[in-house]
Amino acid sequence: MSKQRPQRIVVAITGASGAAYAQRMVQLLLDAGVEVHLVISPLGQRIIHDELGMERVDLEALIGGARCGREASNIILHAHRNVGASIASGSFLHDGMIIVPCSSSTLSAVALGSAQNLCHRAAHVTLKQRRPLILVHRETPLSLVDIRNMEKAAEAGAIVCPANPGFYMMPRSIEDLLDFICARVLDLLGIGHDLPLRWGEAQAEAGGGGGGGSMQEGTTADD
Ligand SMILES: Cc1cc2nc3c(=O)[nH]c(=O)nc-3n(C[C@H](O)[C@H](O)[C@H](O)COP(=O)(O)O)c2cc1C
Numbered sequence: 001m002s003k004q005r006p007q008r009i010v011v012a013i014t015g016a017s018g019a020a021y022a023q024r025m026v027q028l029l030l031d032a033g034v035e036v037h038l039v040i041s042p043l044g045q046r047i048i049h050d051e052l053g054m055e056r057v058d059l060e061a062l063i064g065g066a067r068c069g070r071e072a073s074n075i076i077l078h079a080h081r082n083v084g085a086s087i088a089s090g091s092f093l094h095d096g097m098i099i100v101p102c103s104s105s106t107l108s109a110v111a112l113g114s115a116q117n118l119c120h121r122a123a124h125v126t127l128k129q130r131r132p133l134i135l136v137h138r139e140t141p142l143s144l145v146d147i148r149n150m151e152k153a154a155e156a157g158a159i160v161c162p163a164n165p166g167f168y169m170m171p172r173s174i175e176d177l178l179d180f181i182c183a184r185v186l187d188l189l190g191i192g193h194d195l196p197l198r199w200g201e202a203q204a205e206a207g208g209g210g211g212g213g214s215m216q217e218g219t220t221a222d223d
Contacts, residue, residue, distance in 0.1 A: 006035040008094040009189065010087050010126065012119040015043020016101035016138040018163050019051045023062055024178040025100050025136075025185065030063055030070040032191050037087050037094065039078045039118045043103065080118050087122040096132035096189050097122060101163055104139045104146050111152035127157050134185055138163040159188055169197055 009029055013022040022044075029036050040048070040057060048054050054061055059072040078085040086092040099106060099119070106119060110133070115121035126133040135158050139146060150160045165171065165180040183195040 005093060007033065007191070008035045008037060009191075010037045010039070010094055010097040010122050012097065012099045012102075012106075012122065013038070013040045013044035013048065014099060014101060014103045014106040014119060015041055015047055016103040016163075017047060017051065018101035018136075018138045019044070019047045020174065020178055021136060021138075021163055021181055022048075022100045023052060024175075025098060025182050026075065027063055027068070027070065028182050028186060028193060028195075029191070030074055032186070032193060034074075034095075034191065036075045037078060038075050039080055039085075039087070039122065041080055041103075041106070041117070041119055047101075078118055083115065083118050083121045085118055085122075088118060088125060090125050090129045094126075094131065096134065097126040098134045098136065098185055098189075099123060100134075100136035100185070101138040102135040104137070104143075104149070107135060107137055107146065107149045107153060110135065110158060111149035111156070113156075123158075130157065132189055133158040134188055135160050136163050136181065136185065137161075161185060161188065168199065 011022065011026055011029070013019065026036055026038065045057060048057060059075055059077065063070040063072055063075070078087060087094070109120040110123045113124055115124045123133055135153060137150070137160060154160055161184060163181055165177040169176070169180065171177050171180065179195050180197055183193055183197040186193045
């Protein structure tokens, strides 16, 4: 009989703007009872420093502290240069990988199958094992190189899920924008969440018809 294992997700944080997306993603995964395997590129660390104000990567601070009831022990931090870590092997079972935020540089490595560091190697392995790989890419505007790399990565099986929040849920805070993207990623991985971010549900609860106040009959809202 096979041994039960916890649901596991690999999270890579790379050097694109938007470290707060990664922070919120990790928090929501822990809230869902997921074991998180974390790898952070050197530029990812720099952005965590610049945008989250952390001198060094502090797992307790990243997950919002013990007062939130989250356990830092459910995060396994892997060294970026350690291409011999567990997540570098296809024999290590997990349920998918999220690169959040995903820089154009890492997108290019994923598209080309380059595996010079643990983030790239883990992504490559995730694709070869036919597990979900979600790239929360952040850059704007996109170069033709980015667009072609997105095409290649998508052809190889990755899901390109840009950090590109919608506004139809009427966000009021940065947290709302972060949650919008993180909810889409959790949905892609089939991980449950209670974020009230589904078109139709909030409107139905508020007594509307799911079409919003000023929308015409037959109008739809896409992600
Ligand atoms: C402050 C800062 C912000 C950056 N923001 C982005 C960004 O939003 N998107 C991107 O593709 N690269 C961005 N970069 C450039 C990447 O960090 C750089 O290409 C790096 O080599 C990415 O390496 P990594 O993917 O291994 O983390 C930024 C760099 C700095 C210093």
